[in-house]
Amino acid sequence: MVNPIPAAQVSSVKxxxxxxxxxxxxxxxxxxxxxxxxxxxxxxxxxxxxxxxVTAMIGPSGCGKTTLLRCLNRMxxxxxxxxxxxxxxxxxxxxxILGPGMDPIRVRMRFGMVFQKPNPFPKSIYENVAYGLRLxxxxxxxxxxxxxxxxxxxxxxxxxxxxxxxQLAHNLSGGQQQRxxxxxxxxxxxxxxxxxxxxxxxxxxxxxxxxxxxVEMKKRVTVIIVTHNLQQAGRISDRTxxxxxxxxxxxxxxxxxxxxxxxxxxxxxxxxxFG
Amino acid sequence: MSFPYESSRRLDKAxxxxxxxxxxxxxxxxxxxxxxxxxxxxxxxxxxxxxxPVGRLFTDRMWTPLFLEPQxxxxxxxxxxxxxxxxxxxxxxxxxxxxxxxxSEFAEPRFREVVKPMLExxxxxxxxxxxxxxxxxxxxxxxxxxxxxxxxxxLSAGLIMGIMIxxxxxxxxxxxxxxxxxxLREGAFALGDGKLGVALRVVFPGAFSGLASAxxxxxxxxxxxxxxxxxxxxxxxxxxxxxxxxxATVTAFIVQVSLGDLPHGxxxxxxxxxxxxxxxxxxxxxxxxxxxxxxxxxRAC
Numbered sequence: 001m002v003n004p005i006p007a008a009q010v011s012s013v014k015x016x017x018x019x020x021x022x023x024x025x026x027x028x029x030x031x032x033x034x035x036x037x038x039x040x041x042x043x044x045x046x047x048x049x050x051x052x053x054v055t056a057m058i059g060p061s062g063c064g065k066t067t068l069l070r071c072l073n074r075m076x077x078x079x080x081x082x083x084x085x086x087x088x089x090x091x092x093x094x095x096x097i098l099g100p101g102m103d104p105i106r107v108r109m110r111f112g113m114v115f116q117k118p119n120p121f122p123k124s125i126y127e128n129v130a131y132g133l134r135l136x137x138x139x140x141x142x143x144x145x146x147x148x149x150x151x152x153x154x155x156x157x158x159x160x161x162x163x164x165x166x167q168l169a170h171n172l173s174g175g176q177q178q179r180x181x182x183x184x185x186x187x188x189x190x191x192x193x194x195x196x197x198x199x200x201x202x203x204x205x206x207x208x209x210x211x212x213x214x215v216e217m218k219k220r221v222t223v224i225i226v227t228h229n230l231q232q233a234g235r236i237s238d239r240t241x242x243x244x245x246x247x248x249x250x251x252x253x254x255x256x257x258x259x260x261x262x263x264x265x266x267x268x269x270x271x272x273x274f275g
Numbered sequence: 276m277s278f279p280y281e282s283s284r285r286l287d288k289a290x291x292x293x294x295x296x297x298x299x300x301x302x303x304x305x306x307x308x309x310x311x312x313x314x315x316x317x318x319x320x321x322x323x324x325x326x327x328p329v330g331r332l333f334t335d336r337m338w339t340p341l342f343l344e345p346q347x348x349x350x351x352x353x354x355x356x357x358x359x360x361x362x363x364x365x366x367x368x369x370x371x372x373x374x375x376x377x378x379s380e381f382a383e384p385r386f387r388e389v390v391k392p393m394l395e396x397x398x399x400x401x402x403x404x405x406x407x408x409x410x411x412x413x414x415x416x417x418x419x420x421x422x423x424x425x426x427x428x429x430l431s432a433g434l435i436m437g438i439m440i441x442x443x444x445x446x447x448x449x450x451x452x453x454x455x456x457x458x459l460r461e462g463a464f465a466l467g468d469g470k471l472g473v474a475l476r477v478v479f480p481g482a483f484s485g486l487a488s489a490x491x492x493x494x495x496x497x498x499x500x501x502x503x504x505x506x507x508x509x510x511x512x513x514x515x516x517x518x519x520x521x522x523a524t525v526t527a528f529i530v531q532v533s534l535g536d537l538p539h540g541x542x543x544x545x546x547x548x549x550x551x552x553x554x555x556x557x558x559x560x561x562x563x564x565x566x567x568x569x570x571x572x573x574r575a576c
Binding site for chain 1: 456458459461462463464465466467468469476477480481
């Protein structure tokens, strides 16, 4: 009489409501700390990266945003003396990619990465895109052809290079090279693509092409982008994380964070008072 | 109207002009020396080529310029040079390249700091020591495996020469591999490649122009090497491509004749300049080939 609706029904209604409000989590970062030798660079960062969205990381130089990005595909393992604490879970499945026994190479095969400067390999355009596919064991010419074309189309480069696939990638312009690196990163259908200031070496036109690509790309893949360009974060990201001195200060929907920041440091940074 | 630092500015300009002058002299000196060598070679071998038609260099089967009925088949000497160089490269290029890859991509920095200078010492050993090492140590060892090996053999000299030029390949090769940007390696690691894959698929092609110049330097060094082959490969010109035989190289012939008591101006004496000119053309050819290779791969870096 007090509560006419059965309890079970209430909880199921609540579940549905939650699913609609909270997007599916792709990468769950929990209490992540990172050390370069004795120097602690990340302090207890926790962050849920939503699937099929663009998540931007902003903050002044040295705040740890690139370090955080490179934790996700275990790039820090390449250099001695680095140490992680905490966990990073990749969904679906929820495996901890920092967990003991996790092979960094298997992690990297599920994360694509695009770097600050275009870094095509000293190979042909075709072989650049096929590199990751070959690593994952694909070696039939027909399969490779198909996937290389698909990746190049998805990075809006196909029409510009289809007639010269077997020429050296270094003959391309800077913006084309960076789109080639994007093709290379998405060719293997990774779960997440990490961008580390991908347009910092490019002119405005090449930059806007890359930005269009990133927005287009989130239909198929989860994107995390580190940028020092606040306008860029505002233009292309769904969610933004603001970091400062190795800590995550604020994380939320990009529009909300830029128009109505909850923390004074965030407001100072985005209004240009420091950084 | 005068500016406060006028006088010091003028002094700076004067110093700069002097320094540029000194540097220019240094640059021109190397050009002049090269020209000087070419002119000497041409003028000294001119009488030889007037007396001996160039065609005979390639049609004669033997190289016997000092005989009563001389023959001028330079092929007999070139064969010696090519075989010893070939043997040396078979040693130096694979070993030197592997070592360069190891030192650049796998070795601990501390190990590299120790090994690299030690390796470079290999090329500081006097070549006469290498020559006798080949003749007195390596040849007897090889004779245990292959008893028919003569006392003087191109195999023994070539192997030792290969060891001598390993540091050229390794040192230059390692430098060029280490200058491949880390960003390029990270790109491959990020795709899930391992250390060996990155070294072979990204660093090696990325460093190829540097490696090519290392190989060219090694070839030039082997072609021009004199002491080792004069001591251990034999002094008898022989038209053979079999490394198990003895044969004189171009350089060994030059040193043999110039140490003898041939009168200045005789055809025999002039023949060494002709041989030198041929040698010079050969190294020039290799260097040009290397230059073209480097240019072709340069953009890959």
